[in-house]
Amino acid sequence: MDNHKTYIHGFSKDEQDRLRRQAEFMEFLVYQDVNLSEISNLLEVGCGVGAQTQILLRRFPHLKVNCIDLNEQQIEVARQALSESPYAKGRYEISKMNAEKMTFADDTFGGAFFCWVLEHVPNPARVLAETRRVLKPNARVFLTEVTNFAFFLDPYCPAIWKFWMAFNDFQYDQGGDPFVGVKLGSLLRDAGFSDVLTNVKVVYADKREPDRRKKLILYWQELMMSATDELVKSCRVDVGLVNAMKYEFSDIIVDPNAIIFDSFMQATARVP
Template identity: 30%
Template structure:
C-alpha cells in the first residue's frame, strides 16, 4: 500500500543531520535506558533517517539482526556510512521503503523514534508496525512534545517561535505535540500491555554538556531551522523571530533553565 507522507518540516540539510546526531548522542542515556534486545533477535527500526538512533540501538544490543528502513535514499546512505564508521562489524539490512510497503514481517521487536510526529495517521502507522512484529513481539516508540518546553527567563517572543514550529508541523500533516497522545495511539493500534513513561530533560547552568548538547544544539537549532519557512508563511517578521531566538538563548545562559519531556512507550503484539 502506497501512502502520501507529509513533507518533513525540518528538511534534509547537512546542519539538520548534525542536529539529529547531536540530539541522539546527548540523549542516548535518557532515551535508550531500558532498551536491550537479546542477541540474535530480529529488530526493525522504522524511519532510521541518518542513523542517529541506529548507532545507539547497536551500542546497547550489538548482536541483534537489525533491519533499518527509511523513505529517503539520501538519509539511508548517510546512515550506512555512520554505522560502518562506528560499528564496522554490525549486521544491518538497509531498506529504502515505506513502512506500509515493507517486504518482510515476523520481526521480534520494532523500534520507532521521532517518526509518528511527522505522519498524518499515526494509528495506521502503528497498526502497520504491529503487523510487522510476530505475536508476542514488542514495539518501542519514542516521541517528543514541544508543548512540554518551558524555560526561564519567560518570554512571549520565544514561546511564539516554538508555537510557529508546532503550527508549521501541523500544516505539513504532522503533530509536534504527539508525545502526550502516545498511550491512546498505541492502544488504538491494537497493541497490548501498553506502558508509557516520561523521560524528562532538565537543564541549568550546572549542566554545561546539556546546555550545549540539548538546549542550544538540539532544541533551539530545531526551532531556528524553520525560520525561513515561518517568515515565508507570514507567521513572524524577521525582527520578531530573531528576538524570540535570542530569548531562547537566554535560557541557555548561566542564569537560565530549560525543561522538555519525551515520552517512551512499550507494547506487545497479542
C-alpha cells in the same frame, strides 16, 4: 519526505549532522529504559541518517537491525555512516519503504523501534497496525515520541515561545503531530497491542547544574534555528521574531537563574 508537503528541518548536511548530534545528546535519557537484549532481529522504522541505528548496534552487540525510511537522501547518509562503523558490519539492512505499507511478510521481526518518527507521520494508527502485522507474536515495540507543548524556559521568553508554537502549528498543518507522544498508549491499544506501558521522560535543569543547563538550552536553540528558513519562507514567522528569539536565547544562556524544562514520552507494548 515523499508523502509529506515539507519536512520542517530540511535535508541539508547541517541538518543531517544535527540529527546525529541530537541522538548522541539524548542517548542517555532515550535508552535508560530501553532493553533490547532479548531481541535478535529488530525493525527500526524511520531510521533517518542512521543515528539511532548506530547507537542500537553499539549498545546491543547481538542485535541485527532492518531499517526503513521514506527518504532516499537520509538513507544514503545512513548507509555511509554505518559502513564506517566497524561494529555495524553485517548487522544491518536499510530499505526505502513506507511504514504505512511495508513489504515484509507477516510475523517477521522480534521487535520494533521508533524514535522521533510518528510526529512526522500523517496516519500513526496505520503505521502501528502495519508494525503489528510484521511483528511475531510476543514481540515488543518501543516508541519514543515528542510532547512539544511541554517545552518551557524561565525567565519567560515570549519570542521563543511564539516561534515554538509557529513551529508546532506548521508541523501540524503539514499532517504531522508535535504532540503525538501523549497519544501513544491509546494508539497502541487501538492497534491491538497488549501490555501497553507509557512513561513520561522529563528533561529539566536549573542553577544546580549550570553546564547541563547550558547544553540543553543550546540544543533547543539549534533545534529551533534549524526550522527558521522553512518558517520564514512559509510566512509563519517574520525576521523580526527570529531576531527577537535569537536575542532571548543569547540572554537566557548567560542568565544564572535560567530554568529549562521539557518532556517526551516513551511507550512499549507486546503483540498478543
